[in-house]
Amino acid sequence: MPGFLRPLTRAVTYTRFLHILLGSVVAWVIGAIYPGLSSPTFADWLLIVVVPVPLLVAAAMVPATRRAEGLQARLMLFPGPHARVEGEEQDAGVSEAPSASWRDRARTAVWLVLRLESGCAMALLTGQLLGTSLALLGAADDAPEDDGLLFRIPGHGWGALPLSALFVLAELAVIVYSGRLMALAARRLLGPSPAERLAALEERTEQLLERNRIARELHDSIGHALTVAVVQAGAARAAADPAFTERALEAVEETGRAALEDLERVLRVLREDEKPVSGRPTLADAERLLDSARASGAKVDVAVTGPVERLPGPVSREGYRMLQEALTNVLRHSGPVPVRLRIAVDDARIVMNVRNPLPPPSAGVTGRGGSGLRGIRERATLLGGRATTGPDDGEWQVHVELPLV
Template sequence: MPYWLLSQVILGGLNAEQSHLRQLLLQFVSLGVSLPMAAVTALLPTVRTLEGAAAKALCAPERPEEIATGPARSWAARRRAAAWYVLHLFLGGVVSGMTLAGAPFSVVLIFDFDGAMDLTRFWENRFPGWMFTGPALGLVVLTLIVCANAGCGALLARWAPVLLGPTPEERLAAAEHRAAVLAQRNRLARELHDSVGHALSAVSIQASAAARVLRSDPDFAAEALAAIEETARAAVAELDTVLGLLREENAGTEGPAGPTLAGLDDLLRQLAHTGVRVDADLAPGLGRLPAAVSREAYRIVQEGLTNVLRHAGPAPAGLRVALADGRLEIELTNPLGPARPSRPGGGRGLRGIGERAAALRGGSEAGPTEDGTTWRLAVWLPLGGARVSGARVNGTRVGGTRVGGTGVVGTR
């Protein structure tokens, strides 16, 4: 109405002493003049927000989730919002004019008020053979008004996602944001799996051992309980760190802080309390590695040793951490125990190792050796982040993420 009234003021000089037909045509001209003014104001970014809310509430679009709810941040989005605004106002003007003028007109005809018969005779004189009486003509007018409302509503509902939907640039930005959020969630999930999973596995083994020798060897039981306390305290500290990052809306994308290879001695000492004997061959200078590589390498070693604890029990394991050809090499071996069925929800450990290696542009391979007596996990991480490799499980390269195989492979 503001645009239409302004156009009436602009065209006011043409409205003087005109016939009724010309005055009616002038109303349509006013509507046409008001639309360009509406298009200009619709270039404001907030117009798309208001129009999107109106379209969802009034048009019942087929795909309401595809209507943007934020302001237009590019000129392409503003132009589309302006096109929608013009279409909205044009069809709204047509429907409003038909309703405001046609509804009273049809009531006069249906109830045969004064002047209805004169109007009927007027149409019969102009169009011989006119078959409609006054009430019938009124019903026809009402039907046209209802059909026009329904048709304009359907047209607006069809075009709302097209003109008010996100632009390709906005869709791309939303996809990139979602990918970043999912990547952050995956990193946090790996941290929780490796830190808390390792702690729970170690605590369960230590508690079981303490329960078996509680009466026969109280000293060993006391040592196991002390190890449980130490392991649980470290797990709580790591859990607090990860949960703190989860509470941050703008968590960083470089992963949570955590222990590095400098803490391998503490990890091996904790495992010694569970009966896992690790023959470690550690290269000098591991404490000077880049923090990101050192953190991921520690988690990889931790998850590999946790798998030994879960699936091989208190069996001897061999660990080699070396620096060669500009990359960090990790190799973990242990004797294969009896094949165990895969547990529900298992298989995340090796998948997480592959993801960690791939994130640093490295790779991994895992599976039993050719003689079938030893399980071997090998990981390589380039220190400069330039080499791109894959991951292998049971000798098959799978890009660093796939886990599968036979025996106990599916449960790790």
């Protein structure tokens, strides 16, 4: 089908036409009362299109009017399920919220007046174009002076069929292009206000931050559990000692249980479950991480100074995840090696340092810059601190500093 005929096959073309005509209903109702619609003069037509304006402006001052107009515009002016063309659905870009400011009310008033005037113009133009087409075919029974046409073309009957068809095509063109212009106007006048756009942007940002936080939670918790399980299984197979194997299975069980608790908590958040969600682990619970690492064969040397249990909640929870990822990184890339953990807390900040020997080149380690270490740096940045990771004096270091205020 030629491109210029395709709009005529879409239902949205005709819903737009109906939407434009509906905007003039109030004018015709008022005009029927005064000055009347029988043989109106030019002054009468001016009254018909001007008298309703104050009423529409007053209606626009009601906040709910903007919502009603937005819903109607979204339904009738933009392709949706009624478009009958696959892939034609569009984001209307029209707000469904009530007026929140005088600027919104003013834009709504302009929209209502635009609907009124364009609806009246569409009704009059449609009557003239289709009336002229019928007159050319000789289908009008009224006397020429009573048919309401503003201009006449000599000749009528079937010989004037090509000219009559031209007026019909002109009407179809008016329907198509006036509908498109009305949709553009709706986006400008009923589109989100700057405050609504900012609120939508903030909501989207919050959603992205929450998704990233959940991804980090799952990565750190599940990644730690799987790493411990892999290391323990390999060590148990190499040792071939029933007692060691039993201890390894206990460590895997304990780590897996903690990971399942973390997973259940995250899933409850995603489901927005009404059941209370258990608290996230904090640095006060770090002993279970250290026990898990020791059970995997790592020799962990710990030194803690300062009141860790008095740390602010966000700092303590994120610090736990950073320590978890640092220990997971040690087990994954270096295996059961000596680990030195130093945590120092004062009135202004917490400093956490995790160090372990670098694996020998023969170990085949190709990189240490995975998403886990990047997650540590991201967590520190979000809390206003900083984290550095990398080789330092023959060892691998994870150094974190977080402010407490």
